[in-house]
Amino acid sequence: MSTYPEAAPAVAVVPARPWSGRDDGPGAEHLRWHHAVELDAELTEPGDLAFVGFACDEGVRRNKGRQGAAQGPAALRQALASMALPKPLRAFDAGDVSVDGTADDALETGQQRLGSAVAHLVDRGHRVVVLGGGHEVAFGTYSGLEQTRAVRAGGRLGVLNLDAHFDLRDDVRPSSGTPFLQMAQSEARHGRDLNYWVLGISQAGNTQALFRTAQSLGVRYLPDTECGVLDATRVDAFVDAFLASCELVHLTIDLDVLPAAVAPGVSAPAAYGVPMEVVERVCARVARSGKLVVVDVAELNPEFDVDGRTARAAARLVHRTATTWA
Numbered sequence: 501m502s503t504y505p506e507a508a509p510a511v512a513v514v515p516a517r518p519w520s521g522r523d524d525g526p527g528a529e530h531l532r533w534h535h536a537v538e539l540d541a542e543l544t545e546p547g548d549l550a551f552v553g554f555a556c557d558e559g560v561r562r563n564k565g566r567q568g569a570a571q572g573p574a575a576l577r578q579a580l581a582s583m584a585l586p587k588p589l590r591a592f593d594a595g596d597v598s599v600d601g602t603a604d605d606a607l608e609t610g611q612q613r614l615g616s617a618v619a620h621l622v623d624r625g626h627r628v629v630v631l632g633g634g635h636e637v638a639f640g641t642y643s644g645l646e647q648t649r650a651v652r653a654g655g656r657l658g659v660l661n662l663d664a665h666f667d668l669r670d671d672v673r674p675s676s677g678t679p680f681l682q683m684a685q686s687e688a689r690h691g692r693d694l695n696y697w698v699l700g701i702s703q704a705g706n707t708q709a710l711f712r713t714a715q716s717l718g719v720r721y722l723p724d725t726e727c728g729v730l731d732a733t734r735v736d737a738f739v740d741a742f743l744a745s746c747e748l749v750h751l752t753i754d755l756d757v758l759p760a761a762v763a764p765g766v767s768a769p770a771a772y773g774v775p776m777e778v779v780e781r782v783c784a785r786v787a788r789s790g791k792l793v794v795v796d797v798a799e800l801n802p803e804f805d806v807d808g809r810t811a812r813a814a815a816r817l818v819h820r821t822a823t824t825w826a
């Protein structure tokens with residue numbers, strides 16, 4: 501028997517805990533999310549939603565941001581649990597991939613582990629919702645999508661990022677600032693271009709070097725100044741052009757796309773931001789398209805939240821996407 505204590509694993513899969521929340525009684529008329537979530541996959545079927553969390557701070561730490569996003573999945577579940585459902589649905593909670601950032605390659609291992617979970621859930625027929633974690637979650641999600649039957653069969657993938665930032669940093673180590681460059685590099689290895697669109701780009705939040713990288717990769721984007729409530733026609737046209745460009749959609753929501761008043765609990769709060777009604781409208785339009793395969797929500801940091809505001813905004817976007825998902 502070893503006399504040494506076992507090293508804590510760098511990446512652990514933490515089983516989901518039962519969801520709980522306000523209960524007004526039995527029946528469809530009183531339904532809330534916590535009634536709809538199962539912890540046993542066998543009680544759910546293809547077509548049902550599936551949640552998987554990515555409890556990870558390491559990407560934000562490497563990107564010199566404010567840490568705390570590892571608590572995001574728990575805060576998002578809690579905010580969603582008591583939201584009322586307009587009609588019955590069922591969801592499976594697969595638990596969290598939890599990353600211990602003190603190990604050297606924990607982030608990379610965690611992204612791979614998340615990818616395996618996403619691929620398994622998508623191939624089982626679930627509509628998958630990934631709860632981040634810093635925006636490095638998006639590369640984990642994408643790594644899973646790459647392995648799915650639909651993508652391997654040649655389905656054209658499109659990535660729509662709702663974000664103030666391009667996250668195309670050319671850093672030595674992967675972080676929350678690099679996921680879309682990593683995707684582009686992965687696509688290039690397969691002889692393909694990444695089909696990457698961003699809505700909500702802040703000029704002040706991205707250097708000219710990042711704009712140049714975006715241009716060289718053919719990234720399509722709408723600046724935050726063109727995503728106001730009076731810009732619905734322009735925003736809809738952008739989203740429709742994106743949807744026409746692909747068959748399978750990875751929607752990724754960085755909560756710092758929202759104004760700081762709505763989403764203070766992120767690493768880099770937005771002074772300007774895209775209004776909640778515009779972001780929600782985009783989520784619903786994408787969800788209705790019939791092309792959405794997976795959505796991830798990134799950067800929720802409960803440590804910097806104000807009265808659960810950011811968690812509620814994130815939950816509302818998940819709620820709207822999930823209840824509109826065709």
Ligand SMILES: N=CN[C@@H](CCC(=O)O)C(=O)O
Pocket residue numbers: 563564565635665666667669676677705767768
């Ligand atoms: N995921 C975050 N990405 C941003 C953060 C910017 C900031 O911290 O100000 C980025 O790297 O550009």
Ligand SMILES: [Mn+2]
Pocket residue numbers: 663664665754756757768
């Ligand atoms: Mn961002």
Ligand SMILES: [Mn+2]
Pocket residue numbers: 635663665667676754
């Ligand atoms: Mn981001």
